[in-house]
Amino acid sequence: MKAVDPILKVENLSLTTIDHKPLVNDVSLSVGSGESLGLVGESGSGKSLTLRSILGLLPSSIRQAGGKITANGKCAMVFQDPIGSLDPLSPIVSQLAEVVYYNQNVSRKAARTIAVDLLQMLGLPESLKHKDRYPRQLSGGQCQRVVIAMALARKPDILLCDEPTTALDVTVQKQILDTITNLQKELGFAMVFVTHNLAVASAMCGRLCVMKEGRIVEQGDTMQVVGHSKDPYTRMLIDAVLPLPSLERRAE
Amino acid sequence: MNHMEAALQPLHAGTKKNSFIRKALRTPTFLCGSIMMAILVFMAVFAPYLTPYDPSQLDLSAALQPPSSEHWLGTDQLGRDLFSRLIYAARTDLKVMVLAEIIPFILGVFIGMAAGYFGKWVNSLIMLTTDTFIAFPFYLIVIIIAFVSGTGEQGIYITFMLVGWIVYARVIRGLSSTFRKQEWIASAKMLGLSDVRIILKHLLPNVLPQAVIVLMTDMALLLVAIVTLGYLGIGIAPPTPDWGTMIFDGQPFITTKWWLSAMPGLAVVYTGIALSLIGDGLADIWRR
Amino acid sequence: MQTNKMLGSSAKQPAANIILPYKWLVLALLRAALVVICVIVAVFFLIRLVPGDPVKMILGEYASPEAIEKMRHQLGLDLSLWEQFTRFVTNFFTRGDTGSSIIFGTSSRDLIIDRAPVTLLLVVMASLIAIVFSLVLAAIAATHKDGLLDHLIRILPSISLGMPIFWVGLLLIIIFSVYLKWFPVGGTGEGWGMLYSLILPAITVALSQIPSLVRSLRAQILEVLEADFVVTLRAAGIPPRVILFKHVLRNSSIPALMLLGVNVAYMMGGTLVIEQVFDIRGIGSLLFTAISNRDFPVIQGIALYCAIAVVIISFLIEMISGYLDPRTKRER
Numbered sequence: 001m002k003a004v005d006p007i008l009k010v011e012n013l014s015l016t017t018i019d020h021k022p023l024v025n026d027v028s029l030s031v032g033s034g035e036s037l038g039l040v041g042e043s044g045s046g047k048s049l050t051l052r053s054i055l056g057l058l059p060s061s062i063r064q065a066g067g068k069i070t071a072n073g074k075c076a077m078v079f080q081d082p083i084g085s086l087d088p089l090s091p092i093v094s095q096l097a098e099v100v101y102y103n104q105n106v107s108r109k110a111a112r113t114i115a116v117d118l119l120q121m122l123g124l125p126e127s128l129k130h131k132d133r134y135p136r137q138l139s140g141g142q143c144q145r146v147v148i149a150m151a152l153a154r155k156p157d158i159l160l161c162d163e164p165t166t167a168l169d170v171t172v173q174k175q176i177l178d179t180i181t182n183l184q185k186e187l188g189f190a191m192v193f194v195t196h197n198l199a200v201a202s203a204m205c206g207r208l209c210v211m212k213e214g215r216i217v218e219q220g221d222t223m224q225v226v227g228h229s230k231d232p233y234t235r236m237l238i239d240a241v242l243p244l245p246s247l248e249r250r251a252e
Numbered sequence: 253m254n255h256m257e258a259a260l261q262p263l264h265a266g267t268k269k270n271s272f273i274r275k276a277l278r279t280p281t282f283l284c285g286s287i288m289m290a291i292l293v294f295m296a297v298f299a300p301y302l303t304p305y306d307p308s309q310l311d312l313s314a315a316l317q318p319p320s321s322e323h324w325l326g327t328d329q330l331g332r333d334l335f336s337r338l339i340y341a342a343r344t345d346l347k348v349m350v351l352a353e354i355i356p357f358i359l360g361v362f363i364g365m366a367a368g369y370f371g372k373w374v375n376s377l378i379m380l381t382t383d384t385f386i387a388f389p390f391y392l393i394v395i396i397i398a399f400v401s402g403t404g405e406q407g408i409y410i411t412f413m414l415v416g417w418i419v420y421a422r423v424i425r426g427l428s429s430t431f432r433k434q435e436w437i438a439s440a441k442m443l444g445l446s447d448v449r450i451i452l453k454h455l456l457p458n459v460l461p462q463a464v465i466v467l468m469t470d471m472a473l474l475l476v477a478i479v480t481l482g483y484l485g486i487g488i489a490p491p492t493p494d495w496g497t498m499i500f501d502g503q504p505f506i507t508t509k510w511w512l513s514a515m516p517g518l519a520v521v522y523t524g525i526a527l528s529l530i531g532d533g534l535a536d537i538w539r540r
Numbered sequence: 541m542q543t544n545k546m547l548g549s550s551a552k553q554p555a556a557n558i559i560l561p562y563k564w565l566v567l568a569l570l571r572a573a574l575v576v577i578c579v580i581v582a583v584f585f586l587i588r589l590v591p592g593d594p595v596k597m598i599l600g601e602y603a604s605p606e607a608i609e610k611m612r613h614q615l616g617l618d619l620s621l622w623e624q625f626t627r628f629v630t631n632f633f634t635r636g637d638t639g640s641s642i643i644f645g646t647s648s649r650d651l652i653i654d655r656a657p658v659t660l661l662l663v664v665m666a667s668l669i670a671i672v673f674s675l676v677l678a679a680i681a682a683t684h685k686d687g688l689l690d691h692l693i694r695i696l697p698s699i700s701l702g703m704p705i706f707w708v709g710l711l712l713i714i715i716f717s718v719y720l721k722w723f724p725v726g727g728t729g730e731g732w733g734m735l736y737s738l739i740l741p742a743i744t745v746a747l748s749q750i751p752s753l754v755r756s757l758r759a760q761i762l763e764v765l766e767a768d769f770v771v772t773l774r775a776a777g778i779p780p781r782v783i784l785f786k787h788v789l790r791n792s793s794i795p796a797l798m799l800l801g802v803n804v805a806y807m808m809g810g811t812l813v814i815e816q817v818f819d820i821r822g823i824g825s826l827l828f829t830a831i832s833n834r835d836f837p838v839i840q841g842i843a844l845y846c847a848i849a850v851v852i853i854s855f856l857i858e859m860i861s862g863y864l865d866p867r868t869k870r871e872r
Contacts, residue, residue, distance in 0.1 A: 052771075055775055057771055057774055057775060059766065060685070060766070075775075076775065076776070077772075077775040079768055079771070079772055079775075081768055084767070084768040084769060085768045085769050085771075085772040086769050086772065087769045087773070087787050087791070088769070088791070089787075089790050089791055090787070098778060098782075099776040099777070099778065102776075102777055102778050102779065102782075103776070103777050147772065150772065150776050151775075151776070153776070154776060154777055380574060380575070380578060381578075383571075383575045383578075384575055384578040384579055384582060386805060386850075387575055387579050387805065387847040387848075387850045387851050387854075388579075388805070388843060388846065388847045388850070389805045389806065389807075389808035389809030389810075389812065389846055389847075389850065390805065390806055390809045391809030391810065391812055391813050392808065392809050392812055392827075392842070392843060392846055393809075393843075394809075395812070395827070395831070396586070396831070396839060396843060399831050400586070400587075400589065401589075469701060472701045472702050473701070475702065476702060476703070476704045476705075479704050479707075480704050480705070480706060480813060483704070483706050483707075484813070484816060484828075486831075496704075499704075499706070499707055499710070503710065506710065506713065506714055506718065507714075507718050510714055513707070513710055514711070514714075517703075517704060517707035517710075517711070520702050520703070520704055520707070521699065521702045521703055522702070523702055524698075524699070524700075524701040524702010524703065525698060525699055525701070525702060527701070527702070528697075528698035528699075528701045528702070529698065532698065
């Protein structure tokens, strides 16, 4: 374990709606450089909102009521609905080139070349170099790769993933998850991975954070949380997962 | 409603009469609009008692006078008191507006329900008819029909009977179509509930609120059309006072006595705002 | 109806729209053609709906029997209904004519073509003004949501509901022509002067459409602003101004175009009335002359041309929108 300043620190974050209904309550977490933190919880637990507030991109009906977020590096985000995350009227290479242009100090022409390379690195066909395509002409998995490319174009130190595979077919899910893992190994960014699927989170992340109804109920190393969880809700989530042979389950 | 229908229907929030009034009283838009409208209607109904002069009383020696204590809004080119004429015109125009709206409303709602509920060829036929009418610019068709069927009040009624139902039909058609797709309807039909009964007892109360909201805006548009026809000389005939003809009468004097044309227009705008507020208010009330 | 069966089976396609891309185009074309046919039939029966004898209406009660016969023949009323209809349709499709004007003697087509450019120019100017102002106002309202500007802009439709278009025109004349003397009081003008004379009338017509356009556009822009892809773009570090102008407005323009298409019919009607207010020598004044003289061929011609113009414009706009953004392709 490195005793270095965390690259991302969230302290006592609270979010409410405009009529002061609490959605996220006193959430604190931290991520070190290169680490992966899984944020697990059911729908409505506030995990997506937490992520969005890290970027400062809350929807207009949500307010930050308290807490402090410190990010010591650039953040980028990958969203849940791949096709909806892209401008339907912009061809994907142009869109990616635009992101590259505004994030890296290069000319528009160079940006386009970088964009095509980035897309190829993520496994998209080479035909794109010659004929640009619109989001609706791609599959869900392909769109998600474009979104990841857009995030990477920012050269982020922290990658925030909001259920990036939930909207995809199961086989495609694995591909995307593998892609993300490989990219992380290669580029070394830290990651916060939000999902409702405890199994996926445990596979992807070294540390876990379980959220329920806007609060963190348990936090710690993945092995610790999954193997010897202290919170009943966490145990409920674990029980809902098919048994993994390497873990002991405490049957209650 | 027999027990079978009651059992099949999803739960409605009961809209009883007194809860409507209570909600209405808490909706500012509705209150504002209703009060404005009430004032207008009051003045129109009690016109004979409120106006100092007879609107058709000519007094050529006192023509084109500016507003004064004797004539609150001045006089027109024939010496008639503008204020009195304005209020009597309210009587005429409001009356025509309401009467002309009745048949189109009923026609439109029923045609719309038929189109949306029965779908298929009934829908296609009705859509074709509405699309055909809509292709003609509104004022073009209104002017032509009004003239062709005889100008004056009668022409207005005929025109809107032919054209006015379309707006309702389109809106109600959409609502009816969604209504039709509900699952309990299919069950009800299988159990022998007749189409007519479903339409009259269930669909109609469902679409009526929306229809009434459309009614408010449509009445405002109808009033504008009546006034426009009056201005063009093919609407309500003089000497019956009408805001449209009053605007036309005042046009030659626009540079000096601009209020002759401006005031009747403002009256129309006022009515439009009142109706719009009522419509918005109703939408707020029924949304909750 | 056969058309409807075909229409009903055009289900939503998933991401790849490569199969039969022109199916929707053909269907839309068929639909438009059907409406045009109905329009022609409607216009044909227009004079026949008039209570009373059209000939007597034109010539008056005391016309001589010979004059009546002559007019009957001239109008073709002595033929059978079916023959009249075929004659009407062939005339229209071969010469674009609905008969000779009773007053002027020339073909109605020539009369209309003579007056049409002015009216068309007016409609085009009004449309441009309407779309530009609506987009601007809607963008302001959306970006200042719930602020003072937003509330002011949102009140517009309610206030303008009861504003007769000709009254607004008169007000504008009072302010801008009489008081400020910026524009001529009326008239059509010559050459470039015509453009100038038409500015005030065009603004008046545009004003009648702007409130409802703004209301719809504002809702559309707000919807787009909250869309996922906008959040992605913001997260990707693209400057807000670029997002607004390049991405948001572009996505909102398609519905704007469609709305405008719907409003074209209203605008044409508005121009007809406005031509009377501003004393413009366009189709409107032709219509009124024809009406007061019961010049039925001309009235029919105007009605027919206007309606067909509306159908064509609506069709074109549907095509353009469908091409730019396939999600708008209509389903029935």
